[in-house]
Amino acid sequence: MAAVPKSIRTSARIVAAALVVIAQATAADTPRRVVSLVPATTEMLFAMGAGTIIAGVSSYDHYPPEVETLPKLGGLLDPNVERVLALKPDLAIVYSTQTELRQQLARAGIPVFPYVHRGLPDITTMIRSLGTRVGFGAQAGALADGIERRLGDIRARVAGRPRPKTLLVFGRQEGTLQDIDASGGYGFLHDMLDIAGGADAVGDIRRESVQMSTEMILARAPDVIIELHYGASLTPTRMESERHVWDTLGSIPAVRNGRVYLVLGNEYVVPGPRVAAATERLARLLHPDAFK
Amino acid sequence: MTIGGFGALAFLACLLAPLVGSTTIHLSRVFDRSIPFADNVDAQIFFVARLPRVLAAALVGSGLAVAGVVFQALLRNPLASPDTLGVSAGAALGAMLAITFHADFSLLSVSAVPLASFAGSLGALAIVYGLSAARRRGQSTMVLLLAGVTLTALLSAVVRFVQYLADFTETFQTVRWLMGSLDVAGYGPILAAAVPMAVAFVGFATLPRVLDLMSLGTEAAAARGVDVTRAERVALVSASLSTGAAVSLGGPVAFVGIIVPHLVRLIVGADHRLVLPASALFGAAFLIGCDLVARTALAPVELPVGIVTAIIGGPFFLWLLFRKA
Amino acid sequence: MSDAVLEAVGVSFAYERHGRLVLDSASLTVKPRTILGLLGPNGSGKTTLLRLIAGTLVPLSGRVTLDGADVRRLSRRDLARQIAVVPQETHTTFDFTVLDIVLMGRYPHLGAFELEGAADVAIAREALAATGTAELAARPFATLSGGEKQRVVIASALAQASSILLLDEPTASLDLGYQIEIATLLTRLNRDRGTTMVISTHDLNLAAALCSEVVLLRQGQVLARGATADVLTAAHVRTLYGVDADVQFHPRAGHVTVVPIARSV
Numbered sequence: 042m043a044a045v046p047k048s049i050r051t052s053a054r055i056v057a058a059a060l061v062v063i064a065q066a067t068a069a070d071t072p073r074r075v076v077s078l079v080p081a082t083t084e085m086l087f088a089m090g091a092g093t094i095i096a097g098v099s100s101y102d103h104y105p106p107e108v109e110t111l112p113k114l115g116g117l118l119d120p121n122v123e124r125v126l127a128l129k130p131d132l133a134i135v136y137s138t139q140t141e142l143r144q145q146l147a148r149a150g151i152p153v154f155p156y157v158h159r160g161l162p163d164i165t166t167m168i169r170s171l172g173t174r175v176g177f178g179a180q181a182g183a184l185a186d187g188i189e190r191r192l193g194d195i196r197a198r199v200a201g202r203p204r205p206k207t208l209l210v211f212g213r214q215e216g217t218l219q220d221i222d223a224s225g226g227y228g229f230l231h232d233m234l235d236i237a238g239g240a241d242a243v244g245d246i247r248r249e250s251v252q253m254s255t256e257m258i259l260a261r262a263p264d265v266i267i268e269l270h271y272g273a274s275l276t277p278t279r280m281e282s283e284r285h286v287w288d289t290l291g292s293i294p295a296v297r298n299g300r301v302y303l304v305l306g307n308e309y310v311v312p313g314p315r316v317a318a319a320t321e322r323l324a325r326l327l328h329p330d331a332f333k
Numbered sequence: 334m335t336i337g338g339f340g341a342l343a344f345l346a347c348l349l350a351p352l353v354g355s356t357t358i359h360l361s362r363v364f365d366r367s368i369p370f371a372d373n374v375d376a377q378i379f380f381v382a383r384l385p386r387v388l389a390a391a392l393v394g395s396g397l398a399v400a401g402v403v404f405q406a407l408l409r410n411p412l413a414s415p416d417t418l419g420v421s422a423g424a425a426l427g428a429m430l431a432i433t434f435h436a437d438f439s440l441l442s443v444s445a446v447p448l449a450s451f452a453g454s455l456g457a458l459a460i461v462y463g464l465s466a467a468r469r470r471g472q473s474t475m476v477l478l479l480a481g482v483t484l485t486a487l488l489s490a491v492v493r494f495v496q497y498l499a500d501f502t503e504t505f506q507t508v509r510w511l512m513g514s515l516d517v518a519g520y521g522p523i524l525a526a527a528v529p530m531a532v533a534f535v536g537f538a539t540l541p542r543v544l545d546l547m548s549l550g551t552e553a554a555a556a557r558g559v560d561v562t563r564a565e566r567v568a569l570v571s572a573s574l575s576t577g578a579a580v581s582l583g584g585p586v587a588f589v590g591i592i593v594p595h596l597v598r599l600i601v602g603a604d605h606r607l608v609l610p611a612s613a614l615f616g617a618a619f620l621i622g623c624d625l626v627a628r629t630a631l632a633p634v635e636l637p638v639g640i641v642t643a644i645i646g647g648p649f650f651l652w653l654l655f656r657k658a
Numbered sequence: 659m660s661d662a663v664l665e666a667v668g669v670s671f672a673y674e675r676h677g678r679l680v681l682d683s684a685s686l687t688v689k690p691r692t693i694l695g696l697l698g699p700n701g702s703g704k705t706t707l708l709r710l711i712a713g714t715l716v717p718l719s720g721r722v723t724l725d726g727a728d729v730r731r732l733s734r735r736d737l738a739r740q741i742a743v744v745p746q747e748t749h750t751t752f753d754f755t756v757l758d759i760v761l762m763g764r765y766p767h768l769g770a771f772e773l774e775g776a777a778d779v780a781i782a783r784e785a786l787a788a789t790g791t792a793e794l795a796a797r798p799f800a801t802l803s804g805g806e807k808q809r810v811v812i813a814s815a816l817a818q819a820s821s822i823l824l825l826d827e828p829t830a831s832l833d834l835g836y837q838i839e840i841a842t843l844l845t846r847l848n849r850d851r852g853t854t855m856v857i858s859t860h861d862l863n864l865a866a867a868l869c870s871e872v873v874l875l876r877q878g879q880v881l882a883r884g885a886t887a888d889v890l891t892a893a894h895v896r897t898l899y900g901v902d903a904d905v906q907f908h909p910r911a912g913h914v915t916v917v918p919i920a921r922s923v
Contacts, residue, residue, distance in 0.1 A: 118501070212502060215435065216444035218518045220506055246634065252509075254628060254635050255518040256382035259374060260356040279437075289381060289518055291371035409751045539770070546762055548751040555714045556745075557818065558738030558766035603752035606773075 199238030398616025401590030427453020454577025588646025
């Protein structure tokens with residue numbers, strides 16, 4: 042040691058000390074008890090292989106099946122703060138709009154990861170940033186790349202084909218044509234439809250949700266109607282009778298040509314890693330011949 | 334303005350309203366028999382989208398307006414409405430339960446929500462009727478009024494509880510239902526509502542002079558030869574049937590049952606032999622007009638009709654209060 | 659018909675089931691073409707007795723008869739054709755005119771969907787003239803003074819063309835001028851039309867002025883009944899009201915007057 046100059050020894054000590062601090066900081070920052078109040082981020086964590094670090098999920102989580110065994114903590118409107126605190130998490134993923142909850146968690150000294158979602162591109166952005174935050178950066182990157190690749194593939198398959206005017210319905214009073222909600226020209230449902238090669242029948246109305254009156258549907262005359270159903274399951278007979286509710290509007294091309302589809306699955310309300318598969322389902326309905 | 338004048342107004346409203354809307358249609362195409370109905374967009378807009386709406390508006394407006402007149406006379410209170418005795422709240426609870434628990438039944442082309450709504454209104458009527466029959470001698474109208482107010486409060490609390498149990502989508506649907514919608518897209522629900530409405534109107538036909546007398550007080554009416562108990566029952570049942578049918582068809586459209594009777598009285602006076610038929614006709618025309626505004630004001634997006642009636646009704650109500658004070 | 663005898667035979671009434679008896683076996687006979695007074699302090703059962711006679715309340719026991727027949731057997735309409743009631747106060751919920759109110763008195767004479775005809779309007783106008791309110795016909799009832807309203811309500815009762823008129827405290831809320839007006843009117847109607855009247859009042863002097871016979875009620879029971887001069891005595895006033903009063907025939911008024919002096923010990 043006497044042979045090494047004093048300046049180098051000092052620098053080496055400084056660097057070593059710095060490395061220790063960084064290592065400790067990184068270790069402290071890698072969460073090992075994460076609560077996720079957002080179903081999308083729960084799915085993202087599981088998909089990137091980080092399911093083991095999840096300590097609690099929202100009451101509205103249903104996928105993957107492993108979530109059923111995890112503690113339920115409420116959701117956007119009704120988060121159960123006590124239960125969250127009781128789990129002693131080291132990271133809480135909450136909606137960015139849950140200001141009161143965020144304040145309470147800050148007071149308790151629990152780091153918060155705010156979830157923001159405006160459209161489809163936010164999904165892969167969120168996957169990547171969340172992955173980095175929980176120390177699964179590489180896996181998250183791969184997951185996001187895979188989704189983007191698959192979406193690009195769908196886009197390519199339907200490119201150049203005529204886009205059918207599509208009404209994407211996500212709400213309707215059972216058995217009637219009342220209270221029909223369709224996706225407007227904004228939001229991740231609209232983005233999915235766009236990638237899948239459909240033209241949004243109410244795309245000119247820049248809202249996530251558009252309430253459709255009978256007259257509006259008749260006037261827009263969509264070529265395809267896709268109805269999204271999630272939550273309760275529908276028997277095949279029920280699905281048939283719900284499809285035939287649209288027969289009253291016989292003049293619209295979708296009814297005339299038998300292109301009214303009912304799609305089951307809650308991946309359409311959860312903008313998460315299953316978005317690529319969900320988009321492909323839509324694309325197969327719109328352009329079946331592109332997937333032979 | 335005579336009854337004939339009101340009749341002409343209602344008739345014109347029914348005739349002209351289907352011609353106006355957010356989409357331009359051509360009457361020549363609408364009635365062009367050579368185009369098969371299933372292909373005729375203009376005809377479909379006219380006969381499937383607009384005409385049922387106008388007829389529903391006429392039925393709902395008429396039913397709520399006359400119910401309002403009858404409740405105001407029955408309760409001797411010019412601020413009474415079809416909502417006062419809890420019938421609307423019962424209908425709302427029925428609809429809410431059907432929406433939240435995804436009720437699956439239907440009867441004669443009428444779906445679960447309107448059926449449950451009507452059942453709810455009948456339930457509320459049964460409770461109020463029972464309470465009114467159990468009244469102490471000599472304490473008539475006040476007990477009825479209090480019973481109705483209490484029932485409304487109770488049912489509203491239950492409605493809120495059911496909303497709490499519902500998930501996001503169900504809550505949104507029920508909130509929308511509460512704002513009223515006349516977009517029935519079919520004649521089945523209209524015919525179904527017309528049946529109890531017709532029964533109610535038969536009852537209404539026996540009431541006009543009796544309501545005049547009852548509005549002086551039950552004893553004054555009895556002293557002039559009115560069978561007060563029977564009259565109260567007929568009034569209560571008819572007005573509740575009419576309200577229940579209207580609410581299950583178009584939702585609880587606010588203010589129609591208060592504004593129309595008052596406006597009509599300003600024009601024809603207090604005699605119920607004029608006020609009742611005039612309110613039926615003006616109520617129809619009024620709601621047809623409000624629905625027209627609702628579906629064209631912010632085209633292509635539609636306003637719930639209850640918002641239009643509230644925008645008109647709110648200031649009107651204030652004016653009425655200040656006028657009386 | 660104008661000779662019909664209205665009787666209450668041992669009627670009892672309570673407002674609540676198993677509640678306190680407001681009237682206990684009260685009986686009275688209303689002779690045709692007379693004016694009978696019902697006197698007594700508040701809570702003595704005057705108004706209840708009047709309602710029972712009118713048929714708007716049903717007695718717990720006993721019965722009310724018209725010409726011997728129980729009034730409960732009569733339809734409300736038939737009863738209204740024979741007995742009319744002038745309540746203490748009339749509140750209108752809606753903006754009826756004076757003529758509207760008086761025409762409503764024709765209801766018992768009309769069929770189910772019948773409208774008032776020329777004859778009915780004539781009767782209504784005649785009733786207005788008889789009460790001196792003809793020029794008020796088109797005025798909204800709610801805008802009238804107390805005295806005018808009371809006269810219009812009497813006109814409405816007259817339009818019922820009944821032989822018997824029941825009045826509940828007809829002058830209670832009126833000032834002196836109107837009190838005399840109404841008293842004069844009632845006397846005139848009784849004299850000219852032969853209308854039988856039963857007047858419930860706590861105004862002893864009014865009763866003395868109008869009524870040929872009185873019935874004294876005390877805590878739901880008939881204390882005394884008979885000719886006014888005989889029954890309206892200082893002793894009875896003391897028993898009824900706990901007041902020492904001077905009861906004397908007043909030559910200028912033409913009837914007995916009651917002047918309260920002091921509370922009796």
